[in-house]
Amino acid sequence: MGRQEQQSSIKDLIAKGKEQGFLTYAEVNDHLPDSIVDPEQIEDIVRMINDMGISVHESAPESDDQTLSDNAVSADDDAAEAAAAALATVDSEFGRTTDPVRMYMREMGTVELLTREGELRIARRIEDGLNQVSAALAAFPPTVEKLIDRFDLVEAGELRLTDVIVGFALPDIGDT
Missing domain, CATH: 1.20.5 (Single alpha-helices involved in coiled-coils or other helix-helix interfaces)
Structure with missing residues (x-):
């Protein structure tokens, strides 16, 4: 999936989330690139979506339980583009490889060295x-x-x- 396709897919996901007022984890996973498999990366993406005012659930909430007024988000195209760009950079920063050695080295790079x-x-x-x-x-x-x-x-x-x-x-x- 090319970078433009990823951004388009993520924009569609955000638009759907704003329209419904929520997303399911399955919908988020369907729109994510295949290279993002680390649970921490997925949690970061879900956190970004939540920060935009779109709640993410295991399954679609009952229509009685859903209060759209609490989660109402204006359909701002600039915000959607910014979010899509941010989510697309997650792939470029983290994903790109499933090589265990590279993943290990990336993790070790985040550990603070001894003084x-x-x-x-x-x-x-x-x-x-x-x-x-x-x-x-x-x-x-x-x-x-x-x-x-x-x-x-x-x-x-x-x-x-x-x-x-x-x-x-x-x-x-x-x-x-």
């Missing part, structure tokens, strides 16, 4: 969490028992201290 302070806060929380885990393990009797058994193996010469303590470095003694 230096944010990184420091997260690093402190990680460090505090690791300290809590270490304290809990040190207070757990089977862990202490296992550690003592490992040191006994080191004293017996069956195990090296570097195998027990992570980050331990033996000093260079030289060849004696």
